[in-house]
Amino acid sequence: MFREVMFVDLRIIGGERLEGVVSASPSKSYTHRAFIISTLAEGKSEILHPLISRDTLATIRACEALGAVIESKSEGVWHVSGSSYPKTPEDVINVDNSGTTIRIMTAVSALAPGFTVLTGDYSVRRRPMGPLIKSLEDLGVRCFSTRGDDRPPIIVEGGGIMGGETHIPGHISSQFISALLISCPLAKNETRVSFTSELRSRPYLEMTIEFLNYFEGKVEYLPGLGLIIPAEQTYLPASVRIPGDFSSASFMLAAAAITDSDVKVLNLDMKTAQGDKKIVNILKEMGAEVEIGENYVRVIGGQKLKGFSFDCGDTPDLLPVLAVLGAVAEGKTDIFNAQHVRYKESDRISAMAKELSKMGVRLEEKPDGLTVYGGKIKSAHVESYDDHRVFMALTIAALAAEGETIISGVESVDVSYPYFIEDMISMGADFRWVNKNDR
Structure with missing residues (x-):
């Protein structure tokens, strides 16, 4: 292509x-979210008119690595068969140039058994991941940077997210928060996320919540304060159109x-x-x-x-x-x-x-x-x-x-x-x- x-x-x-x-x-941000949430939904979802680009193909490959079956059925129509229980990837997940993919999929891979390794190109390997790593550790997930500098490659030990409380800065990247929003509804206990600094890129958080609602995901957003995410939810399949x-x-x-x-x-x-x-x-x-x-x-x-x-x-x-x-x-x-x-x-x-x-x-x-x-x-x-x-x-x-x-x-x-x-x-x-x- x-x-x-x-x-x-x-x-x-x-x-x-x-x-x-x-x-x-089509929106790149919405396309990422649609494929990733569909991967965690129980059943077959339909995505209409997604953006197919280098970044979104990286997300599609990452979702398939975690067990999703993704098919292009016709012009502008894609089907995703997902599960609340993603599988252990058979190989390293390489996200190419996509920062959104590595950040959200780092959290999602905590739901899979075994270990997941995520990396990307030179640009992605310079992206900060420390706040997300710390929050996942707060929520019972063991993960770390292979070089010890809070940058990719990242290793995640899966088995599920326990939930609990975490504090995360809002000024570095909204992608950290979107990662928690998508993965923590499947945690074993309620998750509470508070922001330690001004939330920037707020519309991206709202876009994530908008698409979570399509798949029956429930979160409570307290503007300026944080998030309350109920535990043990199940995403239901949906048909979504990418604007x-x-x-x-x-x-x-x-x-x-x-x-x-x-x-x-x-x-x-x-x-x-x-x-x-x-x-x-x-x-x-x-x-x-x-x-x-x-x-x-x-x-x-x-x-x-x-x-x-x-x-x-x-x-x-x-x-x-x-x-x-x-x-x-x-x-x-x-x-x-x-x-x-x-x-x-x-x-x-x-x-x-x-x-x-x-x-x-x-x-x-x-x-x-x-x-x-x-x-x-x-x-x-x-x-x-x-x-x-x-x-x-x-x-x-x-x-x-x-x-x-x-x-x-x-x-x-x-x-x-x-x-x-x-x-x-x-x-x-x-x-x-x-x-x-x-x-």
């Missing part, structure tokens, strides 16, 4: 007008706003729990012409955009595209409360600061975000750090630049939006492959 582009960069000619209609790719992804759509919408373009993105439902739907209001506040309809968002560019101030605490995945929007807006843009963005596939704060600087953008890197001073973007040769969201953000910046921009790391886009480049070309973007050996 995925293109072989390991020796290819992307060349983008700026100044092109985009026009057309595309459909938002469109505002995280991925944000790049299309922003591309229209910063160029003289007219782009309509279908398959976007403003009623979902996704925090990244805030991109729509941000664009409106900046002065873009935005139309919100039944299951779509349309952006018409050409207006002068003004700088803004934005708290990224609940929407970390928006930081790269917000930095680009700030680079073309009049005045100053402040993006803050985003320390947790440094622990993604790359340190996205540092990556965007370095690469936009190459493109002539004046900005200041701060511990928790960026201050960006709007102006003109110039063409350059930039690096995406093998981070799909950095890559897509720099692609959008290149559309607003004068001349030719070359971006390395194009292979990363398959993590979350495999058809991003094709969709952009379909709307008129001038994208061309460049062999690295020819430069």
Whole structure:
């Protein structure tokens, strides 16, 4: 399914007008949750229109390693036969580049007998796991980092989760909390989780609870305080439809706003729990012409955009595209409360600061975000750090630049939006492959 582009960069000619209609790719976050919870449900579940990408395939393989039978029945229809009693994996679970997979499946593998070993690529092996390891130990699970640094590879001794009380920071990753939310309903005793610091990325927790409800999972969320998770529950099979992804759509919408373009993105439902739907209001506040309809968002560019101030605490995945929007807006843009963005596939704060600087953008890197001073973007040769969201953000910046921009790391886009480049070309973007050996 995925293109072989390991020796290819992307060349983008700026100044092109985009026009057309595309459909938002299915939500990566919801897809992960649907397959994992289905794996623990007693019976056959149906998942409609999931995202099939490098990250979600990692989750599918991990679920199969724990005993789920997963089949693609027809276009956009997948069946998952699961069980409350996952089996011991026959081999190491390699999650590739997916931080969501390793964090949630670390907790889920505690429900299987025997030992489970989880690892991933270089980026995943740098991801912090300490808070989740400690919480699982509080709840009666023995697990540890093979290198003793609270980073993968991780070994989990299964046999079940006892439950009890645990305290976990909320500022590093909501994935730790989602891992407990999904696994602890099957614990032997009630689980109480309290937060020791401000909860960031809260919408992702709400997305997890939303999908737990579809499978009859019961949790009590006490905003600002923590969670109460009843014990010995049974997930029931369900049929769930994966909504469109505002995280991925944000790049299309922003591309229209910063160029003289007219782009309509279908398959976007403003009623979902996704925090990244805030991109729509941000664009409106900046002065873009935005139309919100039944299951779509349309952006018409050409207006002068003004700088803004934005708290990224609940929407970390928006930081790269917000930095680009700030680079073309009049005045100053402040993006803050985003320390947790440094622990993604790359340190996205540092990556965007370095690469936009190459493109002539004046900005200041701060511990928790960026201050960006709007102006003109110039063409350059930039690096995406093998981070799909950095890559897509720099692609959008290149559309607003004068001349030719070359971006390395194009292979990363398959993590979350495999058809991003094709969709952009379909709307008129001038994208061309460049062999690295020819430069």
